Amino acid sequence: MDHRYMALALSLGRRGQGNTWPNPAVGCVIVKEGRIVGRGWTQPSGRPHAEVVALAQAGAAARGATAYVTLEPCSHHGKTPPCAEALIAAGVARVVAAVTDSDPRVSGQGFQMLRDAGIEVTTGVLAEEAARDLSGFFQRVETGRPALTLKLANSFDGRIATATGESQWITGPEARRYVHGLRGTHDAVMVGGGTARADDPSLTVRDMGVERQPVRVVLSRRLDLPLMGNLARTARDVPVWICHGPDLDPLLERSWRDLGAELIACPLAQGQIDPAAALQALGQRGLTRVFCEGGGALAAALLAQDLVDDLIGFTAGLAIGAEGLPGIGAMGLERLSEAPRYQLVETRPIGADVLHRWRRG
Numbered sequence: 049m050d051h052r053y054m055a056l057a058l059s060l061g062r063r064g065q066g067n068t069w070p071n072p073a074v075g076c077v078i079v080k081e082g083r084i085v086g087r088g089w090t091q092p093s094g095r096p097h098a099e100v101v102a103l104a105q106a107g108a109a110a111r112g113a114t115a116y117v118t119l120e121p122c123s124h125h126g127k128t129p130p131c132a133e134a135l136i137a138a139g140v141a142r143v144v145a146a147v148t149d150s151d152p153r154v155s156g157q158g159f160q161m162l163r164d165a166g167i168e169v170t171t172g173v174l175a176e177e178a179a180r181d182l183s184g185f186f187q188r189v190e191t192g193r194p195a196l197t198l199k200l201a202n203s204f205d206g207r208i209a210t211a212t213g214e215s216q217w218i219t220g221p222e223a224r225r226y227v228h229g230l231r232g233t234h235d236a237v238m239v240g241g242g243t244a245r246a247d248d249p250s251l252t253v254r255d256m257g258v259e260r261q262p263v264r265v266v267l268s269r270r271l272d273l274p275l276m277g278n279l280a281r282t283a284r285d286v287p288v289w290i291c292h293g294p295d296l297d298p299l300l301e302r303s304w305r306d307l308g309a310e311l312i313a314c315p316l317a318q319g320q321i322d323p324a325a326a327l328q329a330l331g332q333r334g335l336t337r338v339f340c341e342g343g344g345a346l347a348a349a350l351l352a353q354d355l356v357d358d359l360i361g362f363t364a365g366l367a368i369g370a371e372g373l374p375g376i377g378a379m380g381l382e383r384l385s386e387a388p389r390y391q392l393v394e395t396r397p398i399g400a401d402v403l404h405r406w407r408r409g
């Protein structure tokens with residue numbers, strides 16, 4: 049039964065993915081005598097926490113109940129009192145948690161508070177699944193950078209456009225809609241400057257009823273992005289963060305600031321924005337899950353530095369040939385052993401295309 053209720057808590061937690069940063073998207077189920085009396089998940093921007101929402105729903109029924117939480121309940125005083133205290137005050141008899149919170153303000157102290165109050169605590173239930181769902185949060189706490197998903201939608205022969213740059217559309221409407229759903233479960237969508245110039249994307253999530261649009265991140269060394277394009281036009285409504293290099297044209301800098309973009313100065317590596325430094329800067333600003341949609345140069349730089357955690361590929365039944373544009377630029381590899389290798393976790397048809405999901409070992 050513990051597994052079943054934790055699986056439910058995990059699915060509730062996923063509803064918050066992409067909406068809760070810098071907080072993790074946690075889920076909570078409260079069960080009394082075999083009946084679910086409360087459900088909750090972390091709310092947009094991270095507060096209230098999942099437990100508080102579930103306890104409010106349970107009301108007096110929480111007394112003597114079991115609370116299933118995907119992450120250790122917090123023990124620190126933030127904008128509101130700690131969840132461990134709320135569980136104690138509500139008279140919960142048992143807490144089942146999937147994983148320990150690695151935030152140094154919590155890390156074990158939440159469990160300790162509960163045990164000190166005489167509550168039975170069970171940990172490690174569906175820990176692997178929870179660690180995967182919360183991997184962006186854990187990675188940011190441990191390394192400073194968010195988890196990174198790289199998406200590629202290409203022809204059977206790995207091309208993303210013809211030689212003349214025609215790219216609309218290689219994959220079908222179902223796959224494109226699926227991508228919008230994926231954007232919504234991430235904190236930010238990221239592209240390189242070349243893609244922002246060539247495609248003039250808006251990078252928003254459309255027709256999905258998302259509560260919080262992902263931040264749009266562009267890596268552009270010189271800030272030479274279209275001032276009349278979709279990103280510029282909407283920068284006041286949905287955040288645009290631009291990671292740029294040194295020595296900017298002051299006019300461009302001023303224009304983008306006036307449009308409402310946040311400018312993030314990054315160091316260069318081999319003449320390009322250092323992708324590792326850019327990710328650190330994004331982590332510092334609270335992002336936990338970043339979804340990169342190309343282009344080829346940025347994808348190659350991220351892969352070459354082994355910064356990609358998840359790969360999602362959509363393959364269309366269409367061949368474009370060697371003169372077409374490759375989805376991934378030059379990586380400077382000589383040996384196969386230098387190539388980052390991923391493990392297949394999912395494969396399935398989406399409309400007329402095929403989705404493959406891979407994870408770094």
Ligand code: AOF
Nearest residue numbers: 071074090097098121122126127131151
């Ligand atoms: C929980 N339940 O649903 C979440 C937790 O900035 P604050 O005060 O909201 O605290 C953020 C920290 O709380 C975050 O770093 C993580 O340790 C924990 N998140 N804890 O008990 C929740 N989202």
Ligand code: ZN
Nearest residue numbers: 097122130131
């Ligand atoms: Zn909490």
